[in-house]
Amino acid sequence: MTSSLPGFLFAIPFFAAVVIPVVGFTNQKFCRPIALSALVFLSIVSVIGLSEAVSHGPLSHAFGGWAPPIGIEWVVDGLSGLLMVAISIVSLITLVHAGPLVEKELPGRVIPFYSLSLLLIAALGGMVLTGDLFNLFVFLEIGSLASYVLVGVAGGRSLLPAFRYLILGTIGASIYLLGVGYLYAATGTLNMADLTQRLPEVLNSRAVLTGLLFIVFGLAIKMGLFPLHGWLPDAYTYAPDACTPLLASVVTKVPLYAFVRIAFWIFGMGTVSTQIPILVVLGWVGAVAAIVGAYLAIWQENFKRMLAYSSVSSMGLFMLGFSLGTETGFAGGLFYVLADTLMKAALFGVAGAAIYQCGASTVTDLVRLRRNMPWVSAALLISALSMVGIPPTAGFFGKWHLVVGALEAEKYFAVAAILVSSMLTALYFFRMFQRVWAEPLQLVKPHVLETPFPIRISLGVLTFGIMALGLGSDLVMGLIFESAIPKGF
Amino acid sequence: MADIFFYRPHFVAFIILFLLGVYIMVVNLNLVKKLIGMYLMQTSIILFFITLAVKKDSTIPILLSSATAVTPEAYANPLPHVLMLTAIVVGVSTLGVSLAMVIALYRQYNTLEEDQILGKMQ
Amino acid sequence: MIRPHDSVIVHTLARVFTPIIQLFALYVLIHGHDSPGGGFQAGTLFAASIILSILAFGIQDSQTVLERRAIILGGIGILLYAGIGLLPLILGAEFLNYGELPIPGMEASARRHWGILGIEIGVTIAVAATAVSIFYSLSGRGEGEGK
Numbered sequence: 001m002t003s004s005l006p007g008f009l010f011a012i013p014f015f016a017a018v019v020i021p022v023v024g025f026t027n028q029k030f031c032r033p034i035a036l037s038a039l040v041f042l043s044i045v046s047v048i049g050l051s052e053a054v055s056h057g058p059l060s061h062a063f064g065g066w067a068p069p070i071g072i073e074w075v076v077d078g079l080s081g082l083l084m085v086a087i088s089i090v091s092l093i094t095l096v097h098a099g100p101l102v103e104k105e106l107p108g109r110v111i112p113f114y115s116l117s118l119l120l121i122a123a124l125g126g127m128v129l130t131g132d133l134f135n136l137f138v139f140l141e142i143g144s145l146a147s148y149v150l151v152g153v154a155g156g157r158s159l160l161p162a163f164r165y166l167i168l169g170t171i172g173a174s175i176y177l178l179g180v181g182y183l184y185a186a187t188g189t190l191n192m193a194d195l196t197q198r199l200p201e202v203l204n205s206r207a208v209l210t211g212l213l214f215i216v217f218g219l220a221i222k223m224g225l226f227p228l229h230g231w232l233p234d235a236y237t238y239a240p241d242a243c244t245p246l247l248a249s250v251v252t253k254v255p256l257y258a259f260v261r262i263a264f265w266i267f268g269m270g271t272v273s274t275q276i277p278i279l280v281v282l283g284w285v286g287a288v289a290a291i292v293g294a295y296l297a298i299w300q301e302n303f304k305r306m307l308a309y310s311s312v313s314s315m316g317l318f319m320l321g322f323s324l325g326t327e328t329g330f331a332g333g334l335f336y337v338l339a340d341t342l343m344k345a346a347l348f349g350v351a352g353a354a355i356y357q358c359g360a361s362t363v364t365d366l367v368r369l370r371r372n373m374p375w376v377s378a379a380l381l382i383s384a385l386s387m388v389g390i391p392p393t394a395g396f397f398g399k400w401h402l403v404v405g406a407l408e409a410e411k412y413f414a415v416a417a418i419l420v421s422s423m424l425t426a427l428y429f430f431r432m433f434q435r436v437w438a439e440p441l442q443l444v445k446p447h448v449l450e451t452p453f454p455i456r457i458s459l460g461v462l463t464f465g466i467m468a469l470g471l472g473s474d475l476v477m478g479l480i481f482e483s484a485i486p487k488g489f
Numbered sequence: 490m491a492d493i494f495f496y497r498p499h500f501v502a503f504i505i506l507f508l509l510g511v512y513i514m515v516v517n518l519n520l521v522k523k524l525i526g527m528y529l530m531q532t533s534i535i536l537f538f539i540t541l542a543v544k545k546d547s548t549i550p551i552l553l554s555s556a557t558a559v560t561p562e563a564y565a566n567p568l569p570h571v572l573m574l575t576a577i578v579v580g581v582s583t584l585g586v587s588l589a590m591v592i593a594l595y596r597q598y599n600t601l602e603e604d605q606i607l608g609k610m611q
Numbered sequence: 612m613i614r615p616h617d618s619v620i621v622h623t624l625a626r627v628f629t630p631i632i633q634l635f636a637l638y639v640l641i642h643g644h645d646s647p648g649g650g651f652q653a654g655t656l657f658a659a660s661i662i663l664s665i666l667a668f669g670i671q672d673s674q675t676v677l678e679r680r681a682i683i684l685g686g687i688g689i690l691l692y693a694g695i696g697l698l699p700l701i702l703g704a705e706f707l708n709y710g711e712l713p714i715p716g717m718e719a720s721a722r723r724h725w726g727i728l729g730i731e732i733g734v735t736i737a738v739a740a741t742a743v744s745i746f747y748s749l750s751g752r753g754e755g756e757g758k
Contacts, residue, residue, distance in 0.1 A: 007706040011697055018693060022686040025679070065708035134572050141579045145586055152590055159594045160606055163520065166587050170527055171514075177576065178534055184569075185541050551646060578651055585745040592749055 005049045006061035006074035006129050009084060010122060012042045017118035024111040031114040032099060038118065039092040042125075046088045050081035054483045060131075068131070069194035075131045078483025082338070083128045083257055087250050090341045091121045094245040097349050097458035100451075101242035101356055109153055116153075117246060120146035127254045133180045133190045136258055137173065140222065144169045147251055154240040161234035168231045172221030179214030182207045196266050209276060215262060216278060222255035225319060226289035229312045236308035241352030244304065248311055249345035253337055256315070260322055264330075269488035273325055283323035287417035289316025294424035298431075301362045304351050306428060307344070310387065313421055314340050320414050321402045327489045329405025331480045336398030338476070339386065339469055343395060346383035346462040350376055353455045366436045372450055379459035380436070384429045386466050389422050394469035401477065499540040506533035518603045520591050524584065531580045535573045542569040613750055615669035625667035632660035640735050644724065650731035654738025661743050670750060681744040688737030692730045 016038030024031045053059050058077035062068055076084070095117060102113050123143030130136050148169065152162025184190055186207040187198040202208055217228075224232040236248055263272045263279070273279045293313025300306040318340075321333025353376045354360040358368040369377045386395035399418060406414035450456070469476065494501055510533060513526030542565050550567035552559065591601065598606045616622065636656035643649035665673055696707040704711035709726025710719040717725070 004700055004703065004705065007700045011693070011700060011706065015690075015693060015697070018686055018689045022683060022690065025683060061705055063706050063708075065705050065710055134575075138575055138579065141583070145582060148586060148590075152593070155593060156597065157610065159590060159597060160603075160610065163587070163590050163594065166583070166590065167514065167523060167527060170531070170583055171511075174531055174534055178537070181534070181538050181541065549647070574649075574651065582741075585741075589745065589748055 001057055001059060003052070003059040003061060003076075005045065005052070005059055006076050007063075008045055009042065009049065009076075009125055009129060010074070012038055012045065013118045013122035013125065017115050017122055020115045020118065021111055024115075028110050031110055035095060035114045035118055036092070039088060039095060039121070042121075043085070043088040043092055046081070046084040049076045050078075050085050053077050053081045054479065069189050069191035072130070072132045072135050073191065074126075074129045076129060078480075079257070079261070079334075080128050082334075082480070082484055083254070084125055086338050086341050087121065087124050087128065087254075090249050090345050091117070091124075091246055093458045093461055094249065094345050094349065096454050097245060097345075097352070098242035099454040101240070101352050101455075104356060105240045105242055106154055112149070112153060113242065116146045116150050117243070119143075120150065120246070120251070124250055124254050128257055131192045133183070133192065133195070133262075137177050137180060140176065140255070140258075141173050143251065143254070144173060144222070147247055150243040150247065151235050151239040153243070158238040158240065161231070161238045165231040165235045168221060172218045172228075174218070175214050175221070176218030179211045179216075179218060182211030182214065186211065192261070192266055196268070199267065199271075203271065203275060212262075212267065212272075212276060212278065216259060216282070219255045219259045219262075223252045223259070224312060224315055225285065226292055226312055226316060229289075229293075229315075232312060233305055233308040236311065236348075237302060237305045241304075241348075241355055244352065245345045245348040248307070248348050249341045252311070252315060253318075253341065256318055256322075256337070264322075264486040264488075269325070269486060279323040279325060282319050283411065283414060286316045286319030286321075286323060287413055289313065290320060290417050290421035291316075291424065294421045294428070298424065298428045300428075301364070303354070303361060303363050303366060303432075304348070306363065306432075307347050307351060310347075310425065310428075311344060313425065314344075314387075317399075317402065317418065317421065320417060321405065324402075324405045324409045324411060324414060325489075326405045326409045327481070327485055328401055328408055330485060330489070331477055332398060332401025332405050334480050334484060335401060335473065335477060336395070339394035339398045339466070342462055342465045342469065343383045343386050346379050346459060346466065347387070349455070349459050349462065350380045350383070353451050353459065356455070357449070357451050363432050364435050366432065367439045369436060374450075375456040375459055376451060377436075379463045381433075382463045382466055384432065386470070388426045388429050392467070392470045394466050394473065397470055397473040397477075499536070503533050503537040503540070506530075506536065520594065520601050520603060523603075524587050524591070527587075528580060528584055531576070531583075535576055535580075538569045538573050538576070542566040613665060613670040616667050621667050625664055629660045629664045632656055632663065636660065636735075640731055641728070643731055644727065650734030651738050653731075654735040655742060657735065657739040658742035658746070661739075662746055665746070670747075674747065677743060678747045681740045681747065685737050685740035685744065688733045688735070688740060691733030692737065693733075695726060695729045695733065 016034055020031050020034055023034065049059060053076045058075050060073050060075050062071045062073045064071060098113075102110055106113055120143050123139045123146060126139035127136055127143065130139065148162055148166045151165055152159050180190070183195065186202045186205055187195055189195055189198060199208065221228045236244055239247060267276070290313050293309050293311075293316055297306045297309035297313065300309060318333050318337055321329050321336060324330070324333075354366055354369060357373065360366050360368050366380075369380065382393060386393035389396045389399040399422060403415055403418055406412075406418065507530055510526045510530030513529065514523050517523055517526065544562065544565055547563060547565040550564040594606065595601055598609050600606060600609075636653045639648040639656060640650065640653035643653070661677075695709070695712070698713070699708040699711040700706045702711060702713065709723045712722050712726050714722055714725065
């Protein structure tokens with residue numbers, strides 16, 4: 001059903017991103033209120049969009065009044081609405097968290113930070129909601145350019161990792177564009193719904209096979225799937241602490257959504273598992289990624305670097321879940337994606353707060369959190385337990401549904417991979433717990449204060465969200481099963 | 490197999506330019522030369538798309554008068570051209586951002602060779 | 612730091628060509644409806660004329676005037692484009708549907724014509740300002756970083 005709501009989902013963050021430099025030149029203090037109010041507005045509109053899409057069917061918006069398949073249309077259905085809600089709420093929380101960090105780390109660059117963050121959020125929303133393959137490429141590049149600059153905005157040591165991220169990210173997007181070109185040459189259309197109808201006739205041609213492979217390869221570079229994750233550890237470690245929660249929690253998940261949309265909705269479940277069996281390959285890649293990422297995280301001393309390798313491992317688990325081929329596995333993967341946005345935002349938020357308040361960048365130095373920083377310590381405890389998979393946090397339910405899905409599909413290597421990666425994750429997080437809570441207290445400097453209010457409230461909301469998502473996992477899984485599962489299982 | 494050079498020379502040109510761009514990016518240590526390779530790779534993809542738009546005996550897709558009937562075979566396909574206008578703009582902005590980063594890197598480390606920068610970062 | 616060029620040929624030709632290039636940019640912008648051209652191309656031509664005069668006459672004179680204004684002009688250009696696009700969305704039709712712009716006394720196809728011209732002007736301003744500001748950040752002694 002046609003609706004103007006998707007247009008507003010684009011217009012709100014985009015207008016805020018453009019208005020902030022123009023207004024901010026007069027007075028810098030206006031940037032943050034404009035950004036935060038735009039994100040509050042965006043969250044409300046996306047929740048309304050999701051509820052309407054679930055109850056009345058997908059909302060469609062054809063840009064310029066030109067009807068699809070000639071025109072570009074944006075669709076809010078169960079999956080994209082759910083991801084849009086997750087993106088808008090988590091980015092609101094991370095921008096609230098980033099307030100004190102921006103003033104300390106990026107003193108002259110407040111305007112670029114807020115403007116680029118809002119542009120990144122607008123681009124991520126565009127990628128999630130669009131129903132046209134080339135429009136996806138355009139928003140992919142807009143979001144990537146904003147994130148390259150956000151990684152390098154602090155100067156100093158972050159410039160070379162930002163440059164490497166730029167080169168590798170542009171290669172990935174160009175390869176994705178090449179794949180779209182092959183699909184266009186074979187079918188003559190770029191609209192996702194139209195492509196779904198035209199593909200079955202041309203499925204045996206080499207152009208379509210090459211197109212699909214290039215698209216998957218390009219998106220795999222963008223999402224940081226092992227072994228194409230080379231840019232990820234350095235970029236997350238050296239990026240400014242104000243930007244890393246936003247980058248780590250949502251930016252890699254949107255190319256994953258694009259892959260899921262193209263593989264399961266356009267090509268169809270039957271095609272990608274039997275005719276062009278990329279799901280089998282990606283299942284194994286995901287399993288290896290989960291184990292190798294967790295293994296590499298054990299050896300890291302820098303806390304942010306450890307979390308970066310943990311993100312590589314999580315991306316492997318997502319890919320494993322989506323490639324299982326059962327409904328429970330798919331829904332479990334999607335639930336784990338939603339839980340992971342909260343968990344990574346909380347963990348990187350804790351890392352930023354630790355560096356801001358007591359200069360603790362290594363795992364051993366995190367012991368300084370014990371004095372007078374109860375909110376940050378609680379956030380660290382809950383999110384680390386959730387990453388390992390201890391009930392009743394959200395991470396446990398995500399991994400539980402993944403294991404159940406893997407057992408249903410009788411893919412025992414997947415079960416083994418999930419269990420081994422969880423054990424390795426437990427290894428490095430419990431080592432961190434031991435360093436933080438089991439050390440004798442007299443080594444800790446006594447004069448540490450509690451973090452400022454924005455950091456406390458954002459970490460508190462994230463912690464509450466992880467527990468609430470875990471305890472309410474039945475409701476969320478029900479919502480996913482009802483509206484976000486592709487046909488053909 | 491060898492008749493691809495006669496019947497589809499544009500694909501051969503695209504492949505050669507693409508691989509040349511990737512080779513330049515991988516082999517060179519100078520950051521600006523890497524950017525040249527990256528832009529050459531993007532340009533080759535633009536060339537590939539444009540060659541998809543050509544039809545035999547077709548003219549530019551601009552309607553000069555609405556009196557005559559429109560036959561689609563007489564006009565070249567305008568959609569890849571429009572897509573590639575957007576891709577060119579994306580490529581130019583990527584180049585702008587990357588050159589600004591290279592300037593910042595030069596001001597920071599006083600060299601443009603990647604191995605020297607890595608050495609100074611240790 | 613770009614110093615003024617010493618040759619008198621360069622000075623004279625730059626003085627002659629800068630307005631010609633700008634006129635050609637306006638031509639490309641307005642005739643984008645009927646021939647190859649449009650907003651982005653006109654914007655880059657306009658920026659090229661400014662860069663030509665900077666290369667011939669040095670960067671010192673123009674830096675104080677143009678550098679800050681360029682970014683603000685870029686924002687105004689984008690706001691013009693997005694504002695014309697947002698107006699139909701607020702009035703109930705789709706984003707960028709110029710047929711529904713509230714201009715009285717015109718039929719839908721004429722409204723689309725003027726709507727496209729409006730957004731192309733916005734795009735030209737934005738692209739020209741952005742290209743000039745990229746040039747300033749690459750050449751001046753300012754605090755260039757990744758923006």
